Amino acid sequence: MSITAQTVWNNCLEFIKDNIQPQAYKTWFEPIIAVKLTDNALSIQVPSKFFYEWLEEHYVKILKVSLTKELGEKAKLVYIIKMENTYGNKQPFTERIPSSNRSGLKSQDVDIPLNNKNPELRNPFVIPGIRNVKIESQLNPNYSFENFLEGDSNRLARSAGLAVAAKPGGTSFNPLLIFGGVGLGKTHLAHAIGVDIKDKYPEKTVLYISAEKFTQQYIDSVKKNNRNDFIHFYQIIDVLIIDDVQFLTGKTGTQDVFFHIFNHLHQNGKQVILTSDKAPVDMQDIEQRLLSRFKWGLSAELQHPDFETRVSILKNKLYRDGVEMPEDIIDYVAKNIKTNVRELEGAIISLIAQSSFNKKEITIDLARTIVEKFVKNTKREVSIDYIQKVVSDYFQMDIDTLQSKTRKRHIVQARQLAMFFAKKLTKASLASIGSQIGKRDHATVLHACKTVDNLSSTDKQFKKYVEDISKKLSV
Incomplete structure (x- = not known):
């Protein structure tokens, strides 16, 4: 029986699956396609350059072990990188056999001079009529990486955020799209990236804005006949963070203007960070040309935190607030509130408040009462x-x-x-x-x-x- 690329890769996957976390396997190995087997070289197809870089950075050892088991000591692995082009068609990008020197696939850093920083541009964040080039970041300094605790549910998104903060516009994570349900920390992480960039690169112009506010500004610019000023203002931003980008759904005019702004920023090596409550594939009524750009970088999902992460979040919150609480109370709250981080922190704040206002000791009974009320109040009735x-x-x-x-x-x-x-x-x-x-x-x-x-x-x-x-x- 002849050995095929698929057979070899399936055997490799069986070994890999037994040795890494299920979420990591789903994220980094399920999308890979076995393409061909030539002598001792297995060619696999990966969806983007960042995907290749991440595998080489984090999983090269396990890949080598699994492939050597199948093909012997002379085994080689060839990556075929297929990226989506603007029109959504699959098009081969490059092919490379991995080695210790991967510089051939690293993107080159190019400093592009900013020639259109015009002091006469209207800034939509200042009072109309007043000209001002100083752009406030609109960032919340309380949202930092220090208080965004890492767990299995957010490790990929947090790691990508740190990489972007260290080298904005200079990684494959551009754009970085962070998506997930309500209260899982999308806005927190987006702010944390911006805050970290401002600390590391004070000369860079960083701007955080909600998609809703961006849309309103665009509508106002059309009414006042200064659409070009609006576009030019956003084109001078070094790091643009847009929260809740799904809000652009159905708004064709805003999507069109954002498409041009995005292209300009991306082509000039500027960083774009987006958050959404859904993955690009689930965004309806967003133009395909825009969705294809969202897929150029990395889409990282924030999932519901597991029990250990929930305990860590509570302990960190209590430590920051200077409050001590028995371990069994913390465990009880973490076990019973699983939906999102916002509700988790809200319950602990309610518990502290009840204890201090009523001068009661924090006990399991008090925790049970608070948690029951909290879960009942936040539970949406399904009709x-x-x-x-x-x-x-x-x-x-x-x-x-x-x-x-x-x-x-x-x-x-x-x-x-x-x-x-x-x-x-x-x-x-x-x-x-x-x-x-x-x-x-x-x-x-x-x-x-x-x-x-x-x-x-x-x-x-x-x-x-x-x-x-x-x-x-x-x-």
Whole structure:
């Protein structure tokens, strides 16, 4: 039986999977494609230059061990880097056999003089009519790397942030897109990068702005007929941080102007940092040419912190506030509040406040009372109406279409998913669910739930639908 590239790589993956963290495996090894096997050289395809650099920096030893086991001491590994071009087509970028000297793939640092720093440009951050070239960063110095604790849930994003802060515009992480759910630290990390850059490079112009404020400024510039001034102002920024970039969804004019600003900054070696509540692949109504640029750098996800990270966050918070608390109380809070960092810190603040205001000792009973109230108050009620809205938004259809009598496959599947989640997440009867989702009977709902269960185990794409909607409905 002839040995194929896929066979060799599958065997390597089995070994690698047993020796690294599951999240690291998913991030750095699942996207790799085995391409060809020539003598003792295995060629693998990776999606970008930064991906290659990261593998060489962090996983070259395990790659060497796994490949040597398969192909012997003379084993070689060839990277084929395929990057997306502007139009979203796959296009080979380069090919390289790894060695200790990887300078051939390192990007060259070029200092490009800034010729358009015009003191007459209107600054949208100062009072209209007053000309001012001093640009305040809008950064919050309380958000730093020191109080952004590292864990498995954020290690990639934090490491990339530190790399960008050390060399803004000079790494492959440009743009750096940090994405994740509410309260997981996207804004904190974005500020921390900016604060660190300001400390290391005081001469650089760093600016933090929300996508909502950016949009409003653009609308104002169009009204006042000074759109060019608006564009020129943003083109003189060295490090531009835009928070909640998903807010640009559906705003074609703002997307167009940001596209030109982004191109100028990127071409001139300036750093762009973005945050979003979703990955680029899930951003709907964002122009493809803009999405393709988001994918040029690194998209790093912030996930829900694990128990150990939650304990560390609480201890760090207590230490910063000069408060002592028994270990069993800290563990109790960390075990029972899992959703996000914001709620975790909010619960500990409430606990300290209750203790000091009422002059009560901090006990497990007090912690239990606070946590129960806190979780109850922050838990969003999931209704059948809400489930229908989430599902219809996900499939980009209105609720009337979801409830309609049509038998088109994608609409039927959306309707079945709505019924499935209504049964799973509410206490409503099958008859009630059917009545609210298009006036169906209980047998239709039962059939829908069975269909969703069957398709989830046999259809990968459908399984992804279930997982995505579960995340959106998670409370």
